[in-house]
Amino acid sequence: MSNGSETGGLTENKQSIRGNWGSRMGFILAATGSAIGLGNIWKFPYITGVYGGAAFVLVYLVCVVIVGLPLMMAELIIGRRSKKNPVGAFKALHKPRSPWQATGWLGVASGFVILSFYSVVAGWAMAYIFKSLAGFSGTGQQIQSQFGTLVAHPSASIMWHTIFMVLCIGIVIGGVQRGIERWSKILMPTLFAILLALMAYGVFYTHGGPRALEFLFKPDFSKLSAEAVLSALGHAFFTLSLGMGAMLTYGSYMRRDESITRDAITVSALDTIIALIAGVAIYSLVFNFDMDPAAGPGLIFQTLPVLFAKTGPWVSVPFFILLTFAALTSGISLLEVVVAYFIDERGWSRKKTTLILGTAIYLFGLLSAIASLTIPFRGRDQGFFDVFDFISTNYMLPVGGFLTCLFAAWVMKESDRVAEFGSRGPLYKGLIFVLRYVTPVAVFIVLLHGLELLPFMDY
Numbered sequence: 001m002s003n004g005s006e007t008g009g010l011t012e013n014k015q016s017i018r019g020n021w022g023s024r025m026g027f028i029l030a031a032t033g034s035a036i037g038l039g040n041i042w043k044f045p046y047i048t049g050v051y052g053g054a055a056f057v058l059v060y061l062v063c064v065v066i067v068g069l070p071l072m073m074a075e076l077i078i079g080r081r082s083k084k085n086p087v088g089a090f091k092a093l094h095k096p097r098s099p100w101q102a103t104g105w106l107g108v109a110s111g112f113v114i115l116s117f118y119s120v121v122a123g124w125a126m127a128y129i130f131k132s133l134a135g136f137s138g139t140g141q142q143i144q145s146q147f148g149t150l151v152a153h154p155s156a157s158i159m160w161h162t163i164f165m166v167l168c169i170g171i172v173i174g175g176v177q178r179g180i181e182r183w184s185k186i187l188m189p190t191l192f193a194i195l196l197a198l199m200a201y202g203v204f205y206t207h208g209g210p211r212a213l214e215f216l217f218k219p220d221f222s223k224l225s226a227e228a229v230l231s232a233l234g235h236a237f238f239t240l241s242l243g244m245g246a247m248l249t250y251g252s253y254m255r256r257d258e259s260i261t262r263d264a265i266t267v268s269a270l271d272t273i274i275a276l277i278a279g280v281a282i283y284s285l286v287f288n289f290d291m292d293p294a295a296g297p298g299l300i301f302q303t304l305p306v307l308f309a310k311t312g313p314w315v316s317v318p319f320f321i322l323l324t325f326a327a328l329t330s331g332i333s334l335l336e337v338v339v340a341y342f343i344d345e346r347g348w349s350r351k352k353t354t355l356i357l358g359t360a361i362y363l364f365g366l367l368s369a370i371a372s373l374t375i376p377f378r379g380r381d382q383g384f385f386d387v388f389d390f391i392s393t394n395y396m397l398p399v400g401g402f403l404t405c406l407f408a409a410w411v412m413k414e415s416d417r418v419a420e421f422g423s424r425g426p427l428y429k430g431l432i433f434v435l436r437y438v439t440p441v442a443v444f445i446v447l448l449h450g451l452e453l454l455p456f457m458d459y
Ligand code: TRP
Pocket: 034, 035, 036, 037, 038, 039, 040, 114, 237, 238, 239, 240, 241, 242, 243, 244, 246, 330, 331, 333, 334
């Protein structure tokens, strides 16, 4: 295992057989592995609850189609054309001292911040594997209060955060393709099957099914706040791993004979379907057990165990193992972007970079792991966890995505784009039109709206 291309992760591998995943499946798996994660199963259901349900879901779906899909194609085009990390890519396709490389820096910074709190949630998922083994018992209230106990004890949160970061670092040092890619083939479909089963159970065997469907799919626009719209956009970025160059980096390892359009549609569709299935499954339980939809980040950790108390560890242990795995395939993509930048642009070795940056992210994450640390933010005292989540998801990713979109649409050479897209037909013209006039305008308006700066609105 000392051979460079065997032990290397994505970047080493790309240097030996530069630009190729093993197969089309290789890219689809890694990209869906990055996209599908805590964002789908933990975050989507809980923020949908916080922002009031179906109207939020609808705005999110619109964002996926008019912002997410075109932007994913833009990132893949830039990545595959340049075959570089996010900073190098903008330089390669523009000029050596290009100001556009700042977009890449912002991406690297976003990866750093997101992974720091993402790891804390992934840690909760791991803690719940072991809680599941012991079994959940007691009243609904008692089961739900276990989550509060976990979060309130920094030592437990820190321990799991440590373990998750060690796993991410180990995988990124050791070899993404041979480990994660092969496992993804088995584990992603299993996760899908378990979620489908949970959804079927929720819809057909509990009283919560009809109310869940209504809550998620019957919009009441009077409930839609400015913050909700901003968060729907931010979540579209977050769940599709966009706006920080993760898809750009993965695109740089993509084969030339693959269709970017087809792959981007596949990844976005799979990601959206998983989120919706998770939403229906979880809300059926929420309403069945009369829980609060707006419970916040603890939602799945409080609702699902009440059901698991009945099913036993047969269902709960695999569920939390798979959730951890989904988080891991996303976590490594976040770390990979940061690492790829330092390797390519600063000439550090993979091992050194991964160890140093992984440790830095870990230390930064301690702020989020200690729930009792708070700072004033948006008018109230909040934990670092919420603050970092809000800033990175709702500002850093949209700004990064906005700049990436402008670059792809206005700055990049026409010939470069066409070479990657594969044709100049109506589909191509449509994409460029959307990237020029629709996506950036939508992102810009939503950002202004989120900052409460739109002149014609009444805040
Ligand atoms: N998309 C992942 C999720 O839904 C999280 C993630 C992985 C991510 N890589 C990213 C988010 C890059 C933003 C940018 O859990």
